[in-house]
Amino acid sequence: MAPKVGLFIPCYIDQLYPQVGIATLKVLEHFGVDVEYPETQTCCGQPMANTGCTNEVEPLAKRFLEIFKGYDAVVCPSGSCVSMVKHHYDEYFSGNAEFDALKAKTYEFCDYLTNVLEIKTLSGRFPHKVGLHQSCHGLRELRLASSSEVMGPPFGNVRVLLESIEGVELSQLQRPDECCGFGGTFAVAEEAVSCMMGEDRVHDHEQAGTEVLTALDMSCLMHLDGIIRRQKKPIRVMHISEILVECL
Template sequence: MKVALFIPCYVDAFFPAVGIATLELLERVGCEVVYPLEQTCCGQPMANAGCQDDALAAEALFARNFAPYEHIVTPSGSCCHHVREHLTAIEQTPAVRAVRRNTYELVEFLHDVLQVREFPWAEFPHKVGLHIGCSTLRGLNQASTSEIAGPAFNKPRALLSAVKGIEFVQPQRVDECCGFGGTFSVFEEPVSARMGQDKVRDHAAAGARYIVSPDMSCLMHQQGCAQRLGLGIRFMHIAQVLNGARE
C-alpha cells in the first residue's frame, strides 16, 4: 500500500525522531512511503486561533501536496482532526474532500485500515501511563471516554498491548486534558501549566516511568511540566515504542 507521510510542523522542528520512527514503522508493516517535499503547515494553528482566513494559503498548499494520494498518514491526532473536520478555509472541491477523507492518524491507520495486531520486533519493559489527547480521544474517537456509558475500547492501548514487557499503569483522572491545547497554552499560560502539572503528578502517583501518547504536542507540554516539578518521568511517542525503541 502506498502511503503519503504528513509530518506536523512541531514534529519536524522539535521531534524529528518521531517522524523517522513513523516512517520506519510504516515500512516495517509493508507500506511504500512517500514524503511530499513541498508540505508545510496544515493551517491548524491559525484556524484554532479563529483566524480562518489566514489558514487559507496553508490549507490550499496542503491539499495540493496530498491530492494525489489515497492514504495520508500523520503521527498527530490534532493535525489529522483539523484536516478531516476543519479544513474549511478553502473551497470544498472534490479533490479537497478526498484529501480530508483520506487523512488518517497513525494509530487508526494501523488499527483500522491495516489491522496490524503484532509487533514482534518491539519490546518495552517499563511501566507506562497512556495519554490520549483530546482531539484524538473525542474528535477521532480512538478510545471510549469515562463520561459516556458504552462498551470500553482503546485503540492505542490495543496496539501497545502487543509490545513485549510493557506494563500499563493508570492515573486516577484518565481522560482529563493535560492543558496544552495549542495556543491555549500561550494565551492561558497559568491555567495550562497547572493542568499539565496536575496531569504529570497523577501519572507519577500511579507509578508511570514513561508517558506514551499518539500526541507529541501533549507530551511536549507535559515534559516541560514534569521537568519543572523535578519528576523523573520520561516521554515517548507511540510510534517510537511500536517501532522498537527500548528507552
C-alpha cells in the same frame, strides 16, 4: 502492490522532534508501506485557526489538497493535525469531491496501523510501566478511544496495541482522559491554567507509577515533558511511534 502513503509531519515535530517523524517512517516501512515525504508541505494552519485567523488558513488548506491528493493515504503522527484536516477544512472546500476523498483517506498514525493495515499485535519487548495520555483531538474529534462522558462499551486500539507488547504494563490513572492543558495557543494565552492542568496530569501518572509517558500527539507530550523536566520527575516521555520502533 504496497500502498503509497504521503507522510504528513507537523511543524513542531519537524523543527523540535525529528526523531518522531523518522520513527513513524520506519514503522510504516516495516509493515510494507511505500512512504513518501513531500518536501513542499507546510503548516496545516491549526495555530491560525485556533486564534480566529481563518482567512490565513485557506491557502494552507488548498496547498495541502494539492500536495497530498494523489496518495492512497495520508498518515500523520498527530491527532490534532489530522483533526484539523478532517473537521476544520470543510469551510474552504464546499462540494469539492477531491477534498472529500482526501479527507476520508487522511489518518492518524496509529489509526492507520490498526484500522487500515489491521495490525493488532506487536512483537518485541518493552519492559516498562507505560502511561497512555489520551489527547483531546484524538479522543473527542477522531474518536480513537472511548471517553468517560460517553456511555457505551470501552474501546481503544492503541491501548490494545501496547498491551500486546511483551513487558508493557499500562498505568491505571485516576482520570484517564483528562486534558493536559496544552491546547496550542491556550498555553500562551492562559499560561497559569495550562501549567496547573499539566501538573495535574503529571501527578496522576506519578501516583500510578508511570515510567514512560506516551501519547499520539507530540504537542501534548512537549507540554508534559517541560513540566516533568522542570520538576525533575523520574518519568521518560516518548511518542507512541518511538515505542513501536524500539520494539520492532
